[in-house]
Amino acid sequence: MGIDKKSEPLNRVDGRAKVTGKAKYFAEFEVPGVTFCVMVTSAITRGTVATINTKTAERAPGVLAVFTHLNMPAIPGWAEQGNNSKLPSGGEKYRMLGSNKILFNGQPIALVIADTLERAQHAASLVTATYNKAEHNTDLLKNKEKAAMPPRMGDYSRGTDKDAHNTAPVKLKADYTVPVEVHNPMELAGILAFWEGGDKLTVYAKTQGVKSTQRTLASAFKIDEKNVQVHSEFVGGGFGMGLRTWPQEVAVAAAALKLKKPVKLVMTREQMFTLVGYRPYTIQHISMGATQDGQLTGIYHEATAETASYDDFTEGAVSMTRFMYACPNVTTKYRIVPLDRGVPIWMRGPGEATGAFALESAIDEMAYKVNMDPIQFRLKNFAETDPERNKPFSSNNLKEAYQLGSEKIGWAKRNPAPASMKDGEWQVGYGMSTGVFGAHRGESTCRAQLNPDGTLVLQSATSDIGPGTSTAMVQIAHEVTGLPIEKIRFELGNAAFPPSGSQGGSATVSSVGSAVFDVCTALKGILTEAGLTFDNGTVKPASGKSESLQDVLSKQNKTFFEVTKSSKGGEEQNKYSMYSFSIHFAEVRVHPATGVVRVKRVVTIADSGRIVSPKTAASQMIGGVTGGIGMALTEEGVIDHRFGRFVNNNLADYHVPVSADVPHIETIFIDKPDPYTNPMGSKGMGEIALIGFSAAVANAVYHATGKRIRELPITPDKVLSA
Amino acid sequence: MDDQLKNEEHTGTSRRSFLKKSSLITALALTPDPVLKAAEKGVDEQIASAIETMPLNVMINGVKQSVRIEPRVTLLDLLRERLHLTGTKKGCDHGQCGACTVHVDGERVNSCLTLALTTEGREVTTIEGLADGDNLHPMQEAFLEHDGFQCGYCTPGQIMSAVCCIREGHANTPDEVREYMSGNICRCGAYSNIVDAIMNVKQGGKKV
Numbered sequence: 001m002g003i004d005k006k007s008e009p010l011n012r013v014d015g016r017a018k019v020t021g022k023a024k025y026f027a028e029f030e031v032p033g034v035t036f037c038v039m040v041t042s043a044i045t046r047g048t049v050a051t052i053n054t055k056t057a058e059r060a061p062g063v064l065a066v067f068t069h070l071n072m073p074a075i076p077g078w079a080e081q082g083n084n085s086k087l088p089s090g091g092e093k094y095r096m097l098g099s100n101k102i103l104f105n106g107q108p109i110a111l112v113i114a115d116t117l118e119r120a121q122h123a124a125s126l127v128t129a130t131y132n133k134a135e136h137n138t139d140l141l142k143n144k145e146k147a148a149m150p151p152r153m154g155d156y157s158r159g160t161d162k163d164a165h166n167t168a169p170v171k172l173k174a175d176y177t178v179p180v181e182v183h184n185p186m187e188l189a190g191i192l193a194f195w196e197g198g199d200k201l202t203v204y205a206k207t208q209g210v211k212s213t214q215r216t217l218a219s220a221f222k223i224d225e226k227n228v229q230v231h232s233e234f235v236g237g238g239f240g241m242g243l244r245t246w247p248q249e250v251a252v253a254a255a256a257l258k259l260k261k262p263v264k265l266v267m268t269r270e271q272m273f274t275l276v277g278y279r280p281y282t283i284q285h286i287s288m289g290a291t292q293d294g295q296l297t298g299i300y301h302e303a304t305a306e307t308a309s310y311d312d313f314t315e316g317a318v319s320m321t322r323f324m325y326a327c328p329n330v331t332t333k334y335r336i337v338p339l340d341r342g343v344p345i346w347m348r349g350p351g352e353a354t355g356a357f358a359l360e361s362a363i364d365e366m367a368y369k370v371n372m373d374p375i376q377f378r379l380k381n382f383a384e385t386d387p388e389r390n391k392p393f394s395s396n397n398l399k400e401a402y403q404l405g406s407e408k409i410g411w412a413k414r415n416p417a418p419a420s421m422k423d424g425e426w427q428v429g430y431g432m433s434t435g436v437f438g439a440h441r442g443e444s445t446c447r448a449q450l451n452p453d454g455t456l457v458l459q460s461a462t463s464d465i466g467p468g469t470s471t472a473m474v475q476i477a478h479e480v481t482g483l484p485i486e487k488i489r490f491e492l493g494n495a496a497f498p499p500s501g502s503q504g505g506s507a508t509v510s511s512v513g514s515a516v517f518d519v520c521t522a523l524k525g526i527l528t529e530a531g532l533t534f535d536n537g538t539v540k541p542a543s544g545k546s547e548s549l550q551d552v553l554s555k556q557n558k559t560f561f562e563v564t565k566s567s568k569g570g571e572e573q574n575k576y577s578m579y580s581f582s583i584h585f586a587e588v589r590v591h592p593a594t595g596v597v598r599v600k601r602v603v604t605i606a607d608s609g610r611i612v613s614p615k616t617a618a619s620q621m622i623g624g625v626t627g628g629i630g631m632a633l634t635e636e637g638v639i640d641h642r643f644g645r646f647v648n649n650n651l652a653d654y655h656v657p658v659s660a661d662v663p664h665i666e667t668i669f670i671d672k673p674d675p676y677t678n679p680m681g682s683k684g685m686g687e688i689a690l691i692g693f694s695a696a697v698a699n700a701v702y703h704a705t706g707k708r709i710r711e712l713p714i715t716p717d718k719v720l721s722a
Numbered sequence: 723m724d725d726q727l728k729n730e731e732h733t734g735t736s737r738r739s740f741l742k743k744s745s746l747i748t749a750l751a752l753t754p755d756p757v758l759k760a761a762e763k764g765v766d767e768q769i770a771s772a773i774e775t776m777p778l779n780v781m782i783n784g785v786k787q788s789v790r791i792e793p794r795v796t797l798l799d800l801l802r803e804r805l806h807l808t809g810t811k812k813g814c815d816h817g818q819c820g821a822c823t824v825h826v827d828g829e830r831v832n833s834c835l836t837l838a839l840t841t842e843g844r845e846v847t848t849i850e851g852l853a854d855g856d857n858l859h860p861m862q863e864a865f866l867e868h869d870g871f872q873c874g875y876c877t878p879g880q881i882m883s884a885v886c887c888i889r890e891g892h893a894n895t896p897d898e899v900r901e902y903m904s905g906n907i908c909r910c911g912a913y914s915n916i917v918d919a920i921m922n923v924k925q926g927g928k929k930v
Contacts, residue, residue, distance in 0.1 A: 011866050011867065011869070012866070012869065014874075015865075015866045015869075015871075016858075016866065017874075018871055018874030018877050019849075019858065019862040019865050019866055019871070019874075019877060019878075019881060020809070020849065020850070020852075020853060020858070020862065021807075021808070021809015021810070021848065021849035021850045021878045022809070022850075023874050024808060025808075025811075025875065027802075027808075027812075028802070028808035030806055061774075116803070117799055117803055118792055118794050118795055118799070122794075183909075184909055185873065185875070185909055186811070186813045186819065186821055186873070186875040186876045186907065186908070186909050186910075187811070187813070187873070187875040188812060188813065188814075234873075234874065235873060236811070236873050236874070236875025236876075237872075237873040237875060237909050237910055238873075239909070266812065268815065269813070269814040269815065269816065269818075269819075465873055466872035466873030466874070466910045467872065468872070615869050616869065616872075618869070619869045619872055619910075619912060619915060620872075622911060622912070622913075622914045622915065623872055623910045623911030623912060624911070625911065626908075626910075626911025626912075626913060626914075627909075627911055650814065650816060650818060651813075651814050651816070651818040651819050651907060652816070652818040656907055656909055657911070657913075658904040658905075658906075658907060658913075659899070659900040659901075659903045659904045659906070659908075659913040659916065659917065660900045660901050660904040662900070662911070662913040662914060663914075664896070664914055664917075665914045
């Protein structure tokens with residue numbers, strides 16, 4: 001049983017709280033006696049702290065403590081966790097303030113805690129340190145020989161002719177670069193922590209997973225999980241950086257324990273570049289072979305990405321290449337290079353966005369080489385079934401999506417020859433690309449409480465970083481029960497609620513939504529047993545019965561009905577290959593004299609099953625495209641490798657797109673239920689909104705200028721020098 | 723490094739020595755011993771904090787606020803950490819993102835770049851003061867209707883900025899709105915809907 005009708009566009013159920021300033025993010029909770037923590041960070045990139053002088057800071061007004069590696073309270077769980085010797089990186093574990101070793105630039109060397117923010121900031125400026133500097137390596141290009149296969153991703157190969165990409169009649173060999181990109185959610189990261197006694201910890205956190213934060217803190221302090229309260233109802237963006245509970249968050253909790261006071265850390269924007277992950281610098285080589293008439297014969301795709309010296313971060317940069325096209329011979333390799341940098345973390349689209357830039361650029365290049373329209377070339381090599389797993393797709397409406405998108409953007413009306421179209425002095429280009437991401441579904445649990453007044457409260461320990469989780473969940477509950485939207489409340493962001501996974505990998509609606517669907521269905525069963533039924537938006541006596549909801553509850557001596565259901569995918573997940581797809585079309589203007597690229601118009605099409613919440617889903621798509629514009633044109637974390645330090649670690653110099661960079665974005669949904677993913681027939685959307693978009697822009701720039709830019713971002717200097 | 727260290731130690735202690743001396747002077751009637759003990763217990767810090775703060779009288783959302791604050795406190799931190807008006811957000815603390823936008827005497831300013839004391843005698847409006855009781859301001863309604871946000875963190879700053887964008891006469895075309903709203907970053911990427919919301923309010927003709 002599923003939902004068979006189309007959903008109505010609904011305003012966000014938490015929208016009023018957000019437009020009135022009432023929505024409270026982690027740093028905004030009033031905790032009596034709260035103290036303020038400011039971090040002092042390392043000025044070198046590798047070596048040791050020789051001396052650290054905290055005396056002046058300690059004597060500054062209002063200072064409660066200065067913690068360094070010399071006096072940092074022990075974090076019991078950290079001491080026990082093993083070493084890295086089995087990893088390719090092989091370095092020692094990073095233990096913040098656990099020793100005098102410096103493993104990356106910007107690593108915290110002191111925590112200063114004072115009674116006001118200003119006093120903590122001032123005192124932090126009084127901490128001085130001397131260092132024993134060691135040689136550092138932060139440049140991937142100069143350390144390629146250290147590339148190693150990560151334990152979590154082996155090489156992939158199919159086909160009998162491994163050399164087909166080299167021997168084909170038409171060959172393409174190209175290298176692509178994706179720079180460091182930084183999530184930079186608008187809300188600064190941090191934590192607010194306090195203890196009751198020595199074993200009960202409460203935190204207000206910026207996290208994409210309240211349960212995972214609870215687990216991390218419980219294991220760090222070796223206390224029972226139920227003694228860790230994690231609150232995170234509103235999160236000011238994450239894009240992946242909230243998928244870990246970072247060492248400085250654990251350290252702040254340790255400081256709060258030692259001081260027996262609530263401690264709040266709000267990181268600086270500069271620290272957001274070094275301490276909460278980033279999209280790793282990745283170089284990719286693609287070698288592709290095809291016949292003269294445009295049949296792919298072989299693809300070789302190798303990606304090499306940076307990681308920290310103390311962790312083996314791995315992501316799916318080559319995943320798409322394995323199955324996207326019906327190519328008989330495909331080999332993919334993923335390698336990591338340990339550098340003296342903080343550890344990366346998945347950033348929206350994650351590795352797939354990196355890989356799609358290379359693959360979808362290469363596909364476009366090859367289409368031009370064999371004189372085919374890029375869409376026709378994709379259709380010629382269309383994979384009807386998943387060639388990697390040899391399974392049918394649970395659903396795949398890409399062909400319809402290509403058609404809808406090309407009609408909308410006017411693809412056929414363009415002159416396909418490169419550098420052939422103009423608008424005044426601007427060159428005009430059209431480009432397109434495909435995006436894809438696994439339609440994942442994890443185990444999730446939801447509790448439903450039906451009150452005597454007919455209101456329904458749903459609770460699940462999931463998170464919402466902005467996509468509109470509560471809105472989607474209320475919509476699902478509304479569709480199952482028929483209760484009006486305003487009578488349903490979905491509560492999240494509290495680790496005490498029934499467990500769910502983190503908000504990541506575009507899996508929340510599929511996972512938590514299924515639990516909502518199941519628990520609402522179970523509630524219907526309970527009502528039936530009690531002689532009641534959902535009828536036209538209220539709970540009424542079932543036919544032939546006369547007792548109301550209130551009557552039944554008081555007769556059963558209950559204050560409400562409640563039921564909790566756990567939900568996860570079944571056998572169908574093994575039978576089918578489940579993916580969500582997107583097609584992006586971009587129309588660009590390139591200024592020949594200055595090299596400036598402007599995205600003039602965007603059409604983006606999502607084939608992501610049934611759309612549960614059309615309004616928030618459309619916002620997801622335009623948001624992903626906006627992130628994609630940044631990836632394509634503006635975003636790059638620049639490190640001065642002489643010092644191993646960012647030179648643009650702020651929002652004035654690291655250019656995330658602003659309003660003037662973003663045109664009107666048209667979104668189209670195929671909106672056809674997938675029969676196998678989950679009861680709603682939905683598939684994820686957060687990643688596909690961004691995946692591939694940068695290639696659409698690069699392909700449009702090629703169409704406008706005849707210049708192929710293979711290194712992101714496509715800044716004016718690259719356009720002019722290509 | 724050594725020089726710097728010495729300097730910092732010097733400046734760090736001189737103020738304290740001064741304060742200790744002055745507390746000694748004012749407490750001459752007392753025996754020196756308890757005074758020294760008081761200093762050790764940090765009583766001089768209390769004296770210091772009294773000297774270091776200054777009075778501020780400012781109307782915030784129509785309510786007169788009279789507080790004593792250090793001159794280094796920004797309007798943003800005054801709002802968030804002392805008055806618990808947390809609708810105004812901190813996104814960069816450097817005037818680069820616009821999340822902290824409020825109105826001072828009707829004009830949009832970055833409250834993170836505004837020392838609180840400079841608002842003496844002025845009128846500050848934050849997102850909490852924009853609605854008329856339970857009736858949302860037309861811009862708040864429009865943001866809701868057009869889904870002009872996702873995570874909601876930049877939203878108060880966007881809305882405060884958007885109201886002034888219209889008041890300034892800079893909302894005549896979508897492109898003009900894009901230009902004059904580019905000081906407010908939205909990382910979730912709601913710009914397309916934000917522009918629609920602002921144009922809708924502008925065309926609706928309601929007083930903002």
